[in-house]
Amino acid sequence: MTDPVELGAWLRNHAVEEVECVTPDFAGIGRGKVMPSSKFIRDNPTFLPTSLFFLTITGGYPDIANFTGYDTDADLMLKPDYGTMRAVPWANDRSVQVIHDVSDREGNLADFAPRSVLRRVIGQYEAQGWQPIVAPEIEFYLTKPNTDPDYPLEPPLGRSGRRAQKSQAYSISAVDEYDTVIEHIYDYAEALGLEIDTIIQEAGAAQLEVNLRHGDPLELADQVFLFKRLIREAALRCGCYATFMAKPMEEQPGSAMHIHQSVVVKATGENLFSTPEGAPSDAFRHFIGGQQAYLKAACCLMAPYVNSYRRLVPGITAPINLDWGRDNRTTGLRVPISPPAARRVENRVVGADANPYLAIAGTLAAGLLGMIQGVEPRDEVRSDSYERPRELPYGLLDAVEQFKRCDPLRDALGKGFSDLYAAVKEHEYEEFMRVISPWEREHLLLNV
Structure with missing residues:
Protein backbone atom coordinates (compact mmCIF):
# COMPACT_ATOMS: atom_id res chain seq x y z
CA MET A 1 0.00 0.00 0.00
CA THR A 2 1.78 3.16 -1.19
CA ASP A 3 -1.00 5.70 -1.74
CA PRO A 4 -1.72 7.98 1.30
CA VAL A 5 -5.43 8.27 0.46
CA GLU A 6 -5.80 4.50 0.15
CA LEU A 7 -3.83 4.08 3.38
CA GLY A 8 -6.10 6.50 5.22
CA ALA A 9 -9.18 4.58 4.11
CA TRP A 10 -7.60 1.30 5.21
CA LEU A 11 -6.73 2.70 8.66
CA ARG A 12 -10.29 3.95 9.17
CA ASN A 13 -11.88 0.72 7.91
CA HIS A 14 -9.74 -1.38 10.26
CA ALA A 15 -10.31 0.93 13.24
CA VAL A 16 -6.57 1.50 13.75
CA GLU A 17 -6.14 3.84 16.68
CA GLU A 18 -2.41 4.61 16.69
CA VAL A 19 0.45 4.83 14.20
CA GLU A 20 4.08 4.46 15.25
CA CYS A 21 6.36 6.56 13.02
CA VAL A 22 9.79 4.97 13.43
CA THR A 23 13.24 5.17 11.89
CA PRO A 24 16.48 3.42 12.87
CA ASP A 25 19.39 5.33 14.41
CA PHE A 26 23.06 4.29 14.29
CA ALA A 27 22.48 1.54 16.86
CA GLY A 28 19.42 0.24 15.01
CA ILE A 29 17.14 1.53 17.78
CA GLY A 30 13.77 2.73 16.55
CA ARG A 31 13.34 6.48 17.08
CA GLY A 32 10.16 8.37 16.33
CA LYS A 33 6.71 9.37 17.52
CA VAL A 34 3.38 7.71 18.21
CA MET A 35 0.26 9.54 17.07
CA PRO A 36 -3.46 8.95 16.58
CA SER A 37 -4.19 7.51 13.15
CA SER A 38 -6.42 10.52 12.42
CA LYS A 39 -3.38 12.80 12.65
CA PHE A 40 -1.23 10.48 10.54
CA ILE A 41 -3.89 10.41 7.82
CA ARG A 42 -3.67 14.21 7.52
CA ASP A 43 -0.15 13.64 6.14
CA ASN A 44 1.39 16.44 8.21
CA PRO A 45 5.21 16.27 8.44
CA THR A 46 6.74 14.65 11.50
CA PHE A 47 9.94 16.20 12.85
CA LEU A 48 12.72 14.96 15.11
CA PRO A 49 15.88 16.77 16.29
CA THR A 50 19.14 16.07 14.45
CA SER A 51 20.85 14.97 17.67
CA LEU A 52 18.67 11.86 18.01
CA PHE A 53 20.38 10.21 15.07
CA PHE A 54 23.89 10.19 16.50
CA LEU A 55 23.29 9.35 20.13
CA THR A 56 25.81 6.89 21.51
CA ILE A 57 24.55 3.58 22.88
CA THR A 58 24.78 5.08 26.40
CA GLY A 59 22.73 8.15 25.48
CA GLY A 60 25.70 10.52 25.15
CA TYR A 61 26.77 12.78 22.31
CA PRO A 62 30.12 12.99 20.52
CA ASP A 63 31.90 16.32 20.18
CA ILE A 64 31.43 17.07 16.48
CA ALA A 65 32.58 20.39 15.07
CA ASN A 66 31.16 21.87 11.86
CA PHE A 67 28.47 19.24 11.38
CA THR A 68 25.36 20.75 9.77
CA GLY A 69 22.55 21.03 12.28
CA TYR A 70 24.65 19.98 15.28
CA ASP A 71 25.08 23.41 16.87
CA THR A 72 21.40 24.32 16.57
CA ASP A 73 19.97 20.79 16.83
CA ALA A 74 17.75 21.60 13.86
CA ASP A 75 14.70 19.52 13.02
CA LEU A 76 14.82 16.74 10.47
CA MET A 77 11.69 15.50 8.73
CA LEU A 78 10.44 11.90 8.73
CA LYS A 79 9.15 10.71 5.35
CA PRO A 80 6.90 7.63 5.58
CA ASP A 81 7.67 4.62 3.43
CA TYR A 82 4.07 3.45 3.17
CA GLY A 83 5.08 0.05 1.85
CA THR A 84 6.62 -0.77 5.26
CA MET A 85 3.38 -0.48 7.23
CA ARG A 86 3.00 -3.42 9.63
CA ALA A 87 0.82 -4.35 12.57
CA VAL A 88 1.99 -3.96 16.17
CA PRO A 89 0.48 -7.17 17.59
CA TRP A 90 1.85 -6.67 21.12
CA ALA A 91 0.28 -3.21 21.53
CA ASN A 92 -2.66 -2.71 23.85
CA ASP A 93 -4.56 -0.68 21.25
CA ARG A 94 -4.97 -1.53 17.58
CA SER A 95 -1.78 -0.04 16.13
CA VAL A 96 0.47 -0.10 13.09
CA GLN A 97 4.09 0.91 12.60
CA VAL A 98 5.55 2.62 9.53
CA ILE A 99 9.29 2.89 8.87
CA HIS A 100 10.32 6.37 7.77
CA ASP A 101 13.23 7.86 5.86
CA VAL A 102 14.96 10.95 7.25
CA SER A 103 15.23 14.14 5.21
CA ASP A 104 15.94 17.84 5.56
CA ARG A 105 13.20 20.47 5.35
CA GLU A 106 13.51 20.53 1.54
CA GLY A 107 12.85 16.80 1.30
CA ASN A 108 16.45 15.72 0.55
CA LEU A 109 17.39 12.45 2.26
CA ALA A 110 19.80 12.90 5.16
CA ASP A 111 23.00 11.21 4.00
CA PHE A 112 23.94 10.00 7.50
CA ALA A 113 20.66 8.15 8.22
CA PRO A 114 21.16 4.34 8.08
CA ARG A 115 18.43 3.80 5.47
CA SER A 116 19.97 6.53 3.32
CA VAL A 117 23.40 4.90 3.53
CA LEU A 118 22.03 1.58 2.32
CA ARG A 119 20.00 3.28 -0.41
CA ARG A 120 23.21 4.97 -1.58
Whole structure:
Protein backbone atom coordinates (compact mmCIF):
# COMPACT_ATOMS: atom_id res chain seq x y z
CA MET A 1 0.00 0.00 0.00
CA THR A 2 1.78 3.16 -1.19
CA ASP A 3 -1.00 5.70 -1.74
CA PRO A 4 -1.72 7.98 1.30
CA VAL A 5 -5.43 8.27 0.46
CA GLU A 6 -5.80 4.50 0.15
CA LEU A 7 -3.83 4.08 3.38
CA GLY A 8 -6.10 6.50 5.22
CA ALA A 9 -9.18 4.58 4.11
CA TRP A 10 -7.60 1.30 5.21
CA LEU A 11 -6.73 2.70 8.66
CA ARG A 12 -10.29 3.95 9.17
CA ASN A 13 -11.88 0.72 7.91
CA HIS A 14 -9.74 -1.38 10.26
CA ALA A 15 -10.31 0.93 13.24
CA VAL A 16 -6.57 1.50 13.75
CA GLU A 17 -6.14 3.84 16.68
CA GLU A 18 -2.41 4.61 16.69
CA VAL A 19 0.45 4.83 14.20
CA GLU A 20 4.08 4.46 15.25
CA CYS A 21 6.36 6.56 13.02
CA VAL A 22 9.79 4.97 13.43
CA THR A 23 13.24 5.17 11.89
CA PRO A 24 16.48 3.42 12.87
CA ASP A 25 19.39 5.33 14.41
CA PHE A 26 23.06 4.29 14.29
CA ALA A 27 22.48 1.54 16.86
CA GLY A 28 19.42 0.24 15.01
CA ILE A 29 17.14 1.53 17.78
CA GLY A 30 13.77 2.73 16.55
CA ARG A 31 13.34 6.48 17.08
CA GLY A 32 10.16 8.37 16.33
CA LYS A 33 6.71 9.37 17.52
CA VAL A 34 3.38 7.71 18.21
CA MET A 35 0.26 9.54 17.07
CA PRO A 36 -3.46 8.95 16.58
CA SER A 37 -4.19 7.51 13.15
CA SER A 38 -6.42 10.52 12.42
CA LYS A 39 -3.38 12.80 12.65
CA PHE A 40 -1.23 10.48 10.54
CA ILE A 41 -3.89 10.41 7.82
CA ARG A 42 -3.67 14.21 7.52
CA ASP A 43 -0.15 13.64 6.14
CA ASN A 44 1.39 16.44 8.21
CA PRO A 45 5.21 16.27 8.44
CA THR A 46 6.74 14.65 11.50
CA PHE A 47 9.94 16.20 12.85
CA LEU A 48 12.72 14.96 15.11
CA PRO A 49 15.88 16.77 16.29
CA THR A 50 19.14 16.07 14.45
CA SER A 51 20.85 14.97 17.67
CA LEU A 52 18.67 11.86 18.01
CA PHE A 53 20.38 10.21 15.07
CA PHE A 54 23.89 10.19 16.50
CA LEU A 55 23.29 9.35 20.13
CA THR A 56 25.81 6.89 21.51
CA ILE A 57 24.55 3.58 22.88
CA THR A 58 24.78 5.08 26.40
CA GLY A 59 22.73 8.15 25.48
CA GLY A 60 25.70 10.52 25.15
CA TYR A 61 26.77 12.78 22.31
CA PRO A 62 30.12 12.99 20.52
CA ASP A 63 31.90 16.32 20.18
CA ILE A 64 31.43 17.07 16.48
CA ALA A 65 32.58 20.39 15.07
CA ASN A 66 31.16 21.87 11.86
CA PHE A 67 28.47 19.24 11.38
CA THR A 68 25.36 20.75 9.77
CA GLY A 69 22.55 21.03 12.28
CA TYR A 70 24.65 19.98 15.28
CA ASP A 71 25.08 23.41 16.87
CA THR A 72 21.40 24.32 16.57
CA ASP A 73 19.97 20.79 16.83
CA ALA A 74 17.75 21.60 13.86
CA ASP A 75 14.70 19.52 13.02
CA LEU A 76 14.82 16.74 10.47
CA MET A 77 11.69 15.50 8.73
CA LEU A 78 10.44 11.90 8.73
CA LYS A 79 9.15 10.71 5.35
CA PRO A 80 6.90 7.63 5.58
CA ASP A 81 7.67 4.62 3.43
CA TYR A 82 4.07 3.45 3.17
CA GLY A 83 5.08 0.05 1.85
CA THR A 84 6.62 -0.77 5.26
CA MET A 85 3.38 -0.48 7.23
CA ARG A 86 3.00 -3.42 9.63
CA ALA A 87 0.82 -4.35 12.57
CA VAL A 88 1.99 -3.96 16.17
CA PRO A 89 0.48 -7.17 17.59
CA TRP A 90 1.85 -6.67 21.12
CA ALA A 91 0.28 -3.21 21.53
CA ASN A 92 -2.66 -2.71 23.85
CA ASP A 93 -4.56 -0.68 21.25
CA ARG A 94 -4.97 -1.53 17.58
CA SER A 95 -1.78 -0.04 16.13
CA VAL A 96 0.47 -0.10 13.09
CA GLN A 97 4.09 0.91 12.60
CA VAL A 98 5.55 2.62 9.53
CA ILE A 99 9.29 2.89 8.87
CA HIS A 100 10.32 6.37 7.77
CA ASP A 101 13.23 7.86 5.86
CA VAL A 102 14.96 10.95 7.25
CA SER A 103 15.23 14.14 5.21
CA ASP A 104 15.94 17.84 5.56
CA ARG A 105 13.20 20.47 5.35
CA GLU A 106 13.51 20.53 1.54
CA GLY A 107 12.85 16.80 1.30
CA ASN A 108 16.45 15.72 0.55
CA LEU A 109 17.39 12.45 2.26
CA ALA A 110 19.80 12.90 5.16
CA ASP A 111 23.00 11.21 4.00
CA PHE A 112 23.94 10.00 7.50
CA ALA A 113 20.66 8.15 8.22
CA PRO A 114 21.16 4.34 8.08
CA ARG A 115 18.43 3.80 5.47
CA SER A 116 19.97 6.53 3.32
CA VAL A 117 23.40 4.90 3.53
CA LEU A 118 22.03 1.58 2.32
CA ARG A 119 20.00 3.28 -0.41
CA ARG A 120 23.21 4.97 -1.58
CA VAL A 121 25.05 1.65 -1.94
CA ILE A 122 22.10 -0.02 -3.71
CA GLY A 123 22.04 2.93 -6.10
CA GLN A 124 25.68 2.30 -7.00
CA TYR A 125 24.77 -1.26 -7.96
CA GLU A 126 21.82 -0.02 -10.00
CA ALA A 127 24.13 2.36 -11.88
CA GLN A 128 25.96 -0.76 -13.10
CA GLY A 129 22.70 -2.46 -14.08
CA TRP A 130 22.95 -4.83 -11.10
CA GLN A 131 20.70 -5.77 -8.18
CA PRO A 132 22.25 -7.10 -4.94
CA ILE A 133 20.40 -9.89 -3.12
CA VAL A 134 20.88 -10.72 0.57
CA ALA A 135 19.60 -13.21 3.13
CA PRO A 136 20.41 -12.53 6.81
CA GLU A 137 20.54 -15.13 9.58
CA ILE A 138 19.85 -13.65 13.03
CA GLU A 139 21.23 -15.35 16.15
CA PHE A 140 20.17 -14.39 19.67
CA TYR A 141 20.07 -15.69 23.23
CA LEU A 142 17.14 -16.08 25.56
CA THR A 143 18.13 -15.22 29.11
CA LYS A 144 16.71 -15.10 32.59
CA PRO A 145 15.56 -11.52 33.38
CA ASN A 146 18.57 -9.47 34.47
CA THR A 147 17.84 -6.22 36.29
CA ASP A 148 21.30 -5.72 37.81
CA PRO A 149 24.10 -5.38 35.25
CA ASP A 150 26.69 -6.39 37.87
CA TYR A 151 25.45 -9.99 37.62
CA PRO A 152 26.21 -12.24 34.64
CA LEU A 153 23.44 -13.43 32.33
CA GLU A 154 21.96 -16.91 32.70
CA PRO A 155 19.77 -19.02 30.40
CA PRO A 156 16.08 -19.03 31.38
CA LEU A 157 14.27 -22.07 32.68
CA GLY A 158 12.82 -24.20 29.92
CA ARG A 159 9.48 -25.98 29.97
CA SER A 160 11.21 -28.93 31.69
CA GLY A 161 12.02 -26.65 34.63
CA ARG A 162 15.74 -26.99 33.93
CA ARG A 163 18.22 -24.39 32.70
CA ALA A 164 20.25 -25.16 29.56
CA GLN A 165 24.00 -25.16 30.19
CA LYS A 166 25.69 -26.93 27.29
CA SER A 167 25.67 -26.86 23.52
CA GLN A 168 22.65 -28.51 21.92
CA ALA A 169 23.20 -27.35 18.33
CA TYR A 170 20.32 -28.25 15.99
CA SER A 171 18.54 -30.12 18.78
CA ILE A 172 14.77 -30.23 18.26
CA SER A 173 14.30 -30.98 21.95
CA ALA A 174 16.27 -27.85 22.86
CA VAL A 175 14.02 -25.78 20.60
CA ASP A 176 10.97 -27.32 22.26
CA GLU A 177 12.24 -26.15 25.66
CA TYR A 178 11.33 -22.62 24.62
CA ASP A 179 8.36 -23.41 22.42
CA THR A 180 6.19 -20.74 24.07
CA VAL A 181 8.60 -18.01 23.00
CA ILE A 182 8.89 -19.51 19.51
CA GLU A 183 5.11 -19.70 19.14
CA HIS A 184 4.90 -16.01 20.00
CA ILE A 185 7.61 -15.25 17.43
CA TYR A 186 5.66 -17.11 14.74
CA ASP A 187 2.39 -15.45 15.71
CA TYR A 188 3.89 -11.96 15.74
CA ALA A 189 5.71 -12.58 12.44
CA GLU A 190 2.46 -13.71 10.81
CA ALA A 191 0.68 -10.62 12.12
CA LEU A 192 3.44 -8.43 10.66
CA GLY A 193 3.41 -10.29 7.35
CA LEU A 194 7.03 -11.38 7.79
CA GLU A 195 8.19 -14.73 6.45
CA ILE A 196 10.50 -16.98 8.49
CA ASP A 197 12.55 -19.50 6.55
CA THR A 198 13.65 -21.59 9.57
CA ILE A 199 14.20 -21.39 13.34
CA ILE A 200 16.98 -23.55 14.77
CA GLN A 201 18.78 -24.17 18.05
CA GLU A 202 22.28 -22.74 17.76
CA ALA A 203 25.47 -23.82 19.53
CA GLY A 204 24.96 -21.84 22.76
CA ALA A 205 22.70 -22.56 25.72
CA ALA A 206 19.25 -21.09 24.86
CA GLN A 207 20.72 -19.62 21.68
CA LEU A 208 18.37 -19.58 18.68
CA GLU A 209 18.66 -18.52 15.05
CA VAL A 210 16.02 -17.13 12.70
CA ASN A 211 16.77 -17.43 8.98
CA LEU A 212 15.10 -15.07 6.53
CA ARG A 213 14.45 -15.65 2.83
CA HIS A 214 16.65 -13.85 0.31
CA GLY A 215 15.56 -10.61 -1.29
CA ASP A 216 16.13 -6.87 -1.76
CA PRO A 217 18.71 -5.49 0.73
CA LEU A 218 16.55 -2.59 1.97
CA GLU A 219 13.54 -4.85 2.47
CA LEU A 220 15.66 -7.41 4.34
CA ALA A 221 17.28 -4.73 6.51
CA ASP A 222 13.76 -3.51 7.38
CA GLN A 223 12.80 -7.08 8.26
CA VAL A 224 15.80 -7.52 10.59
CA PHE A 225 14.97 -4.18 12.22
CA LEU A 226 11.40 -5.37 12.81
CA PHE A 227 12.38 -8.89 13.83
CA LYS A 228 14.70 -7.69 16.58
CA ARG A 229 11.85 -5.79 18.21
CA LEU A 230 9.41 -8.62 17.56
CA ILE A 231 11.69 -11.20 19.20
CA ARG A 232 12.34 -9.02 22.25
CA GLU A 233 8.60 -8.49 22.71
CA ALA A 234 7.89 -12.23 22.34
CA ALA A 235 10.50 -13.03 25.00
CA LEU A 236 9.14 -10.42 27.41
CA ARG A 237 5.63 -11.83 27.02
CA CYS A 238 7.08 -15.18 28.14
CA GLY A 239 8.95 -13.85 31.17
CA CYS A 240 12.49 -13.77 29.75
CA TYR A 241 14.82 -11.53 27.78
CA ALA A 242 16.08 -11.86 24.22
CA THR A 243 19.49 -10.30 23.61
CA PHE A 244 21.39 -9.62 20.41
CA MET A 245 24.65 -8.83 22.19
CA ALA A 246 27.53 -10.31 20.22
CA LYS A 247 28.96 -12.06 23.32
CA PRO A 248 26.46 -12.03 26.19
CA MET A 249 27.82 -14.96 28.22
CA GLU A 250 31.28 -16.28 29.05
CA GLU A 251 32.13 -19.77 27.83
CA GLN A 252 29.32 -19.62 25.28
CA PRO A 253 29.56 -18.87 21.54
CA GLY A 254 28.78 -15.37 20.34
CA SER A 255 25.78 -14.38 18.26
CA ALA A 256 26.22 -13.52 14.59
CA MET A 257 24.14 -12.08 11.79
CA HIS A 258 25.55 -13.97 8.82
CA ILE A 259 24.68 -12.29 5.53
CA HIS A 260 24.37 -14.31 2.31
CA GLN A 261 25.10 -12.12 -0.73
CA SER A 262 24.68 -12.46 -4.46
CA VAL A 263 24.26 -10.07 -7.38
CA VAL A 264 21.91 -10.43 -10.34
CA VAL A 265 21.64 -8.58 -13.62
CA LYS A 266 18.71 -6.24 -13.02
CA ALA A 267 17.22 -6.64 -16.51
CA THR A 268 17.33 -10.44 -16.66
CA GLY A 269 17.66 -11.76 -13.11
CA GLU A 270 20.73 -13.81 -14.06
CA ASN A 271 23.18 -14.51 -11.25
CA LEU A 272 26.27 -12.42 -11.99
CA PHE A 273 28.40 -14.86 -9.98
CA SER A 274 27.95 -17.66 -12.55
CA THR A 275 28.87 -17.87 -16.22
CA PRO A 276 26.28 -19.11 -18.77
CA GLU A 277 28.01 -22.49 -18.49
CA GLY A 278 27.53 -22.54 -14.71
CA ALA A 279 31.14 -21.87 -13.68
CA PRO A 280 32.23 -19.22 -11.15
CA SER A 281 32.50 -15.88 -12.95
CA ASP A 282 35.07 -13.09 -12.81
CA ALA A 283 32.51 -11.00 -10.92
CA PHE A 284 32.29 -13.75 -8.28
CA ARG A 285 36.07 -13.77 -7.79
CA HIS A 286 36.28 -9.99 -7.73
CA PHE A 287 33.39 -9.72 -5.23
CA ILE A 288 35.33 -11.99 -2.86
CA GLY A 289 38.48 -9.98 -3.58
CA GLY A 290 36.68 -6.80 -2.61
CA GLN A 291 35.43 -8.37 0.60
CA GLN A 292 38.98 -9.36 1.49
CA ALA A 293 40.33 -5.91 0.58
CA TYR A 294 37.75 -3.76 2.36
CA LEU A 295 35.94 -5.67 5.12
CA LYS A 296 38.71 -4.96 7.65
CA ALA A 297 37.96 -1.27 7.17
CA ALA A 298 34.21 -1.97 7.36
CA CYS A 299 34.56 -4.06 10.51
CA CYS A 300 33.35 -1.28 12.82
CA LEU A 301 30.01 -1.41 10.97
CA MET A 302 29.74 -5.18 11.51
CA ALA A 303 31.25 -5.33 14.99
CA PRO A 304 30.15 -1.93 16.34
CA TYR A 305 30.79 -2.20 20.11
CA VAL A 306 33.61 -3.13 22.47
CA ASN A 307 31.71 -6.33 23.30
CA SER A 308 31.61 -7.29 19.61
CA TYR A 309 35.29 -8.25 19.59
CA ARG A 310 34.85 -10.76 22.41
CA ARG A 311 33.00 -12.85 19.82
CA LEU A 312 35.74 -12.69 17.17
CA VAL A 313 38.12 -15.20 18.76
CA PRO A 314 39.35 -18.48 17.22
CA GLY A 315 37.60 -21.79 17.70
CA ILE A 316 34.19 -20.61 18.96
CA THR A 317 32.20 -20.48 15.68
CA ALA A 318 33.35 -16.95 14.73
CA PRO A 319 36.04 -16.01 12.17
CA ILE A 320 39.29 -14.19 12.85
CA ASN A 321 40.23 -13.45 9.23
CA LEU A 322 38.84 -12.96 5.73
CA ASP A 323 39.90 -16.25 4.21
CA TRP A 324 37.39 -17.75 1.82
CA GLY A 325 36.45 -21.35 1.20
CA ARG A 326 33.72 -23.52 -0.22
CA ASP A 327 31.54 -24.91 2.57
CA ASN A 328 34.19 -23.96 5.14
CA ARG A 329 32.63 -22.53 8.29
CA THR A 330 35.98 -21.55 9.81
CA THR A 331 36.54 -18.84 7.18
CA GLY A 332 35.20 -15.30 7.33
CA LEU A 333 33.84 -15.70 3.79
CA ARG A 334 32.08 -18.98 3.08
CA VAL A 335 30.72 -20.11 -0.27
CA PRO A 336 27.83 -22.49 0.51
CA ILE A 337 27.18 -25.52 -1.66
CA SER A 338 24.60 -24.39 -4.20
CA PRO A 339 23.64 -24.62 -7.89
CA PRO A 340 25.01 -21.92 -10.25
CA ALA A 341 21.79 -19.90 -10.13
CA ALA A 342 22.12 -19.58 -6.35
CA ARG A 343 25.91 -19.07 -6.11
CA ARG A 344 26.53 -16.68 -3.23
CA VAL A 345 29.04 -15.50 -0.63
CA GLU A 346 28.27 -15.69 3.09
CA ASN A 347 29.81 -12.99 5.27
CA ARG A 348 30.32 -14.64 8.68
CA VAL A 349 32.00 -11.63 10.32
CA VAL A 350 28.85 -9.63 11.08
CA GLY A 351 27.60 -9.74 14.67
CA ALA A 352 23.98 -9.87 15.78
CA ASP A 353 24.53 -6.51 17.47
CA ALA A 354 25.13 -4.73 14.16
CA ASN A 355 22.71 -2.24 12.66
CA PRO A 356 21.36 -4.29 9.71
CA TYR A 357 21.24 -1.29 7.35
CA LEU A 358 24.86 -0.35 7.98
CA ALA A 359 26.21 -3.91 8.06
CA ILE A 360 24.53 -4.77 4.75
CA ALA A 361 25.66 -1.47 3.23
CA GLY A 362 29.25 -2.10 4.34
CA THR A 363 29.52 -5.65 3.06
CA LEU A 364 27.83 -4.84 -0.26
CA ALA A 365 30.05 -1.77 -0.74
CA ALA A 366 33.17 -3.90 -0.22
CA GLY A 367 32.01 -6.43 -2.83
CA LEU A 368 31.06 -3.70 -5.29
CA LEU A 369 34.47 -2.04 -4.99
CA GLY A 370 36.08 -5.40 -5.70
CA MET A 371 34.00 -5.95 -8.85
CA ILE A 372 34.59 -2.43 -10.18
CA GLN A 373 38.33 -2.53 -9.43
CA GLY A 374 38.81 -6.14 -10.54
CA VAL A 375 40.34 -7.19 -7.20
CA GLU A 376 41.58 -10.78 -7.27
CA PRO A 377 40.96 -12.88 -4.14
CA ARG A 378 43.58 -14.88 -2.31
CA ASP A 379 43.68 -18.63 -2.85
CA GLU A 380 40.83 -20.65 -1.39
CA VAL A 381 41.46 -22.08 2.09
CA ARG A 382 40.53 -25.72 2.48
CA SER A 383 41.92 -26.20 6.00
CA ASP A 384 41.01 -24.88 9.46
CA SER A 385 41.13 -21.10 9.11
CA TYR A 386 41.21 -20.67 12.89
CA GLU A 387 44.80 -21.94 12.73
CA ARG A 388 45.79 -19.21 10.29
CA PRO A 389 46.92 -15.65 11.16
CA ARG A 390 44.41 -13.20 12.57
CA GLU A 391 43.36 -10.51 10.11
CA LEU A 392 40.38 -8.79 11.72
CA PRO A 393 40.87 -5.91 14.18
CA TYR A 394 41.40 -6.83 17.82
CA GLY A 395 39.11 -4.11 19.14
CA LEU A 396 36.74 -1.27 18.33
CA LEU A 397 39.30 1.56 18.33
CA ASP A 398 41.56 -0.34 15.90
CA ALA A 399 38.55 -0.98 13.66
CA VAL A 400 37.52 2.69 13.65
CA GLU A 401 41.05 3.79 12.77
CA GLN A 402 41.07 1.43 9.77
CA PHE A 403 37.66 2.75 8.72
CA LYS A 404 38.86 6.36 8.88
CA ARG A 405 41.84 5.59 6.64
CA CYS A 406 39.88 3.81 3.87
CA ASP A 407 38.81 6.51 1.41
CA PRO A 408 37.22 4.18 -1.21
CA LEU A 409 34.89 2.68 1.39
CA ARG A 410 34.12 6.08 2.94
CA ASP A 411 33.26 7.44 -0.52
CA ALA A 412 30.95 4.48 -1.20
CA LEU A 413 29.09 4.99 2.07
CA GLY A 414 29.23 8.78 2.05
CA LYS A 415 31.88 10.90 3.78
CA GLY A 416 29.35 12.80 5.88
CA PHE A 417 28.03 9.57 7.35
CA SER A 418 31.52 8.09 7.72
CA ASP A 419 32.88 11.06 9.69
CA LEU A 420 29.86 11.13 11.98
CA TYR A 421 29.83 7.37 12.56
CA ALA A 422 33.54 7.31 13.43
CA ALA A 423 33.05 10.13 15.94
CA VAL A 424 30.18 8.27 17.63
CA LYS A 425 32.21 5.07 17.91
CA GLU A 426 35.26 6.87 19.31
CA HIS A 427 33.06 8.53 21.92
CA GLU A 428 31.54 5.17 22.90
CA TYR A 429 35.01 3.70 23.31
CA GLU A 430 36.05 6.62 25.54
CA GLU A 431 32.94 6.08 27.67
CA PHE A 432 33.77 2.38 28.01
CA MET A 433 37.32 3.18 29.13
CA ARG A 434 35.94 5.06 32.14
CA VAL A 435 34.53 1.80 33.55
CA ILE A 436 36.66 -0.40 35.83
CA SER A 437 35.82 -4.06 35.24
CA PRO A 438 35.66 -6.95 37.75
CA TRP A 439 38.65 -8.54 35.93
CA GLU A 440 40.80 -5.51 36.75
CA ARG A 441 39.80 -5.56 40.43
CA GLU A 442 40.34 -9.32 40.60
CA HIS A 443 43.81 -9.43 39.08
CA LEU A 444 45.30 -5.97 39.58
CA LEU A 445 44.02 -4.74 42.95
CA LEU A 446 46.63 -6.51 45.10
CA ASN A 447 49.07 -7.86 42.52
CA VAL A 448 50.56 -4.80 40.81
